[in-house]
Amino acid sequence: MTKNQNTSLFTAETVSQAMAQSFVKLKPALMIKNPVMFTVELGTVIMLIVTILSGFTTNESLGSVGYNTVITLLLFVTVLFGNFAEAIAEARGKAQADTLRKTRKETKAKRLNDDGSITETSSSDLKKGDIFLVEEGDVIPADGEIIEGLASIDESAITGESAPVIREAETDHNSVIGGTKVLSDQIKVQVITEPGESFLDKMISLVEGANRQKTPNEIALTILLASFTMVFLIVTITLQPFADYANTPIAIAALISLFVCLIPTTIGGLLSAIGIAGMDRALRANIIAKSGKAVETAGDIDTLLLDKTGTITIGNRKATGFFNLNGKADEEFVRLAVLSSLSDNTPEGKSILKLAKKQNVTVEKNSVGDASFIKFSAETRMSGVDLPDGRKVRKGAWDAIYKWSDNKTDLEKLEEKVKEISNNGGTPLALAVDKKALGVIQLEDIIKPGIQERFARLRKMGVKTVMVTGDNPLTAKYIAEKAGVDDFIAEAKPEDKLEYIKKEQEQGKLVAMMGDGTNDAPALAQADVGVAMNSGTQAAKEASNMVDLDSDPTKLLEVIEIGKQLLITRGNVTTFSIANDVAKYFAIVPALFAASIPGLNAMNIMNLATPESAILSAVIFNAIIIPLLIPLALRGVKYRPVGASTLLTRNLLVYGLGGIIVPFIGIKAIDLLVNSLL
Ligand SMILES: Nc1ncnc2c1ncn2[C@@H]1O[C@H](COP(=O)(O)OP(=O)(O)OP(=O)(O)O)[C@@H](O)[C@H]1O
Numbered sequence: 243m244t245k246n247q248n249t250s251l252f253t254a255e256t257v258s259q260a261m262a263q264s265f266v267k268l269k270p271a272l273m274i275k276n277p278v279m280f281t282v283e284l285g286t287v288i289m290l291i292v293t294i295l296s297g298f299t300t301n302e303s304l305g306s307v308g309y310n311t312v313i314t315l316l317l318f319v320t321v322l323f324g325n326f327a328e329a330i331a332e333a334r335g336k337a338q339a340d341t342l343r344k345t346r347k348e349t350k351a352k353r354l355n356d357d358g359s360i361t362e363t364s365s366s367d368l369k370k371g372d373i374f375l376v377e378e379g380d381v382i383p384a385d386g387e388i389i390e391g392l393a394s395i396d397e398s399a400i401t402g403e404s405a406p407v408i409r410e411a412e413t414d415h416n417s418v419i420g421g422t423k424v425l426s427d428q429i430k431v432q433v434i435t436e437p438g439e440s441f442l443d444k445m446i447s448l449v450e451g452a453n454r455q456k457t458p459n460e461i462a463l464t465i466l467l468a469s470f471t472m473v474f475l476i477v478t479i480t481l482q483p484f485a486d487y488a489n490t491p492i493a494i495a496a497l498i499s500l501f502v503c504l505i506p507t508t509i510g511g512l513l514s515a516i517g518i519a520g521m522d523r524a525l526r527a528n529i530i531a532k533s534g535k536a537v538e539t540a541g542d543i544d545t546l547l548l549d550k551t552g553t554i555t556i557g558n559r560k561a562t563g564f565f566n567l568n569g570k571a572d573e574e575f576v577r578l579a580v581l582s583s584l585s586d587n588t589p590e591g592k593s594i595l596k597l598a599k600k601q602n603v604t605v606e607k608n609s610v611g612d613a614s615f616i617k618f619s620a621e622t623r624m625s626g627v628d629l630p631d632g633r634k635v636r637k638g639a640w641d642a643i644y645k646w647s648d649n650k651t652d653l654e655k656l657e658e659k660v661k662e663i664s665n666n667g668g669t670p671l672a673l674a675v676d677k678k679a680l681g682v683i684q685l686e687d688i689i690k691p692g693i694q695e696r697f698a699r700l701r702k703m704g705v706k707t708v709m710v711t712g713d714n715p716l717t718a719k720y721i722a723e724k725a726g727v728d729d730f731i732a733e734a735k736p737e738d739k740l741e742y743i744k745k746e747q748e749q750g751k752l753v754a755m756m757g758d759g760t761n762d763a764p765a766l767a768q769a770d771v772g773v774a775m776n777s778g779t780q781a782a783k784e785a786s787n788m789v790d791l792d793s794d795p796t797k798l799l800e801v802i803e804i805g806k807q808l809l810i811t812r813g814n815v816t817t818f819s820i821a822n823d824v825a826k827y828f829a830i831v832p833a834l835f836a837a838s839i840p841g842l843n844a845m846n847i848m849n850l851a852t853p854e855s856a857i858l859s860a861v862i863f864n865a866i867i868i869p870l871l872i873p874l875a876l877r878g879v880k881y882r883p884v885g886a887s888t889l890l891t892r893n894l895l896v897y898g899l900g901g902i903i904v905p906f907i908g909i910k911a912i913d914l915l916v917n918s919l920l
């Protein structure tokens with residue numbers, strides 16, 4: 243949905259929307275959710291009262307009206323800036339939601355009745371369980387699973403991807419989305435969602451942040467920041483008796499300013515914008531995260547589970563050779579390979595038919611008579627046919643056929659060829675009739691270009707990659723080494739993935755995995771981050787906490803980077819914010835007491851003009867740093883894959899030290915400017 247959208251941070255429309263929202267968000271009931279900024283709002287109100295009172299009395303501790311007015315306005319602007327940061331992050335989501343809404347319009351639907359007749363109705367009348375027909379040129383009226391047929395579909399309205407995709411019944415790519423368009427062929431589809439709960443509806447409410455919940459990390463940080471605020475409240479209040487003792491009366495404006503400068507307003511103002519922006523970045527990568535927590539967890543992943551076929555390799559395994567017991571491709575052997583693949587819809591099955599055709603061996607399906615076809619399953623790792631004459635033909639993984647077969651001696655003759663194919667990264671399929679081995683079919687697959695670099699990047703981040711495959715250990719080893727994954731599991735059945743995830747989690751690790759099939763659903767649910775492919779089955783999509791619209795299995799790598807970027811951005815802005823506050827302390831406190839306690843002059847390293855301008859400059863700096871950091875909060879800190887400790891050192895240096903130095907320079911500059919203006 244995003245590739246064709248502009249990605250600039252600010253547009254005139256979102257900015258004006260966000261400005262209006264900044265005022266709406268002043269409502270105390272909303273502000274209280276952000277304790278730091280809520281205290282600033284309270285401070286503004288107190289300053290407003292002080293300003294009014296100072297107009298009527300000459301009480302020294304109230305200060306001058308003019309100065310109080312300026313401080314009041316500055317505090318108010320600080321609150322508005324914080325609100326603006328959140329509002330601009332939300333406004334970006336709203337703009338995306340509007341684009342999506344255009345996709346969700348009423349369309350015609352051809353509902354299929356029990357007697358086979360068709361009723362023309364409207365998309366909004368379709369209920370869960372209804373079956374409808376879609377033909378070339380039709381817009382799909384509702385989310386569903388194809389129960390019959392195959393079609394090429396234009397999903398660009400949702401994914402932004404212009405290349406059509408193929409969706410087919412009885413495969414792991416049987417899902418269609420309402421609002422997308424059928425380009426060719428016709429399919430029967432069963433509705434899987436109730437009206438108003440469609441994928442698009444969910445997506446719209448998600449991008450609008452309608453029910454955005456604070457993540458556990460955000461809550462923890464909010465509590466921490468609130469405690470800081472409490473501590474500084476006490477620090478500020480206890481300054482008063484100290485000042486009395488030193489015989490230096492401090493104006494209320496100075497106390498409140500000091501307090502606001504000391505509390506972590508920078509992170510307080512930017513915290514939720516950072517969270518929203520993280521979700522937004524995921525969305526721009528065409529990932530629908532069901533919660534902000536999922537995106538954050540992705541940033542902490544220790545172990546990444548990946549399929550071999552289709553994830554690390556391109557996945558269109560092609561048959562490239564038939565070898566009987568003598569290493570030849572005799573016609574009878576090829577014919578049996580074809581028979582075993584007649585009803586095999588997998589890329590492997592189809593490519594066997596193709597290769598046979600090149601060798602002039604074709605069999606019409608209806609010429610076989612009353613055969614019963616056995617579909618491939620990852621559980622059996624075999625497929626085949628029971629012929630009317632009683633012969634049972636099977637092809638499959640060598641070890642699966644070995645277990646199925648009685649005549650092991652013939653099979654063992656194949657072993658050498660099997661090893662040879664495997665050692666070159668190919669997949670050998672053994673073919674047997676009536677439990678007697680006949681030969682091997684060689685399948686080849688290509689490792690995705692560029693995948694090695696991505697695994698190297700993950701390793702630098704400290705993420706362990708594990709390839710899980712149903713293929714044999716030799717093929718697995720070859721591909722694992724070529725691709726550069728850290729570990730592999732071969733001859734794995736779907737439930738082995740689940741077991742592996744549990745084992746890792748027992749050691750306290752966080753595990754991510756991607757899947758598309760119904761049999762991936764338990765593992766997807768068990769994983770800390772489960773990403774389902776949009777093309778996948780409904781069960782897989784429901785079990786996972788993210789859906790990838792592009793159905794690109796390598797997207798997991800991006801998901802982890804987005805999560806890391808979110809965590810690091812939040813950590814860095816927090817460090818920066820707290821370091822800032824230290825610097826502000828040194829700007830204000832010496833200025834307050836310099837006159838009465840000359841010893842403090844040693845601390846007055848900034849040498850600001852007057853106590854008033856010191857305070858004013860610190861408050862101005864405190865306010866403008868929020869909008870200045872909005873682009874960083876929204877774009878995220880640029881992330882480079884390095885080890886955790888290097889990263890920590892570097893961030894402390896840049897954001898901790900920088901956080902102390904920047905305000906020194908900033909406040910001094912503002913002080914000079916203010917005094918040259920006055
Ligand atoms: N159409 C098929 N008919 C018979 N056997 C097959 C077929 N497709 C694959 N196999 C065999 O079953 C094995 C397991 O397949 P499965 O799809 O579970 O895993 P995979 O595709 O090898 O790896 P991955 O789990 O990474 O997708 C394959 O390695 C192959 O030996």
Ligand SMILES: [K+]
Pocket residue numbers: 502503504505506507508823864
């Ligand atoms: K502050």
Ligand SMILES: [Mg+2]
Pocket residue numbers: 551
């Ligand atoms: Mg597979």
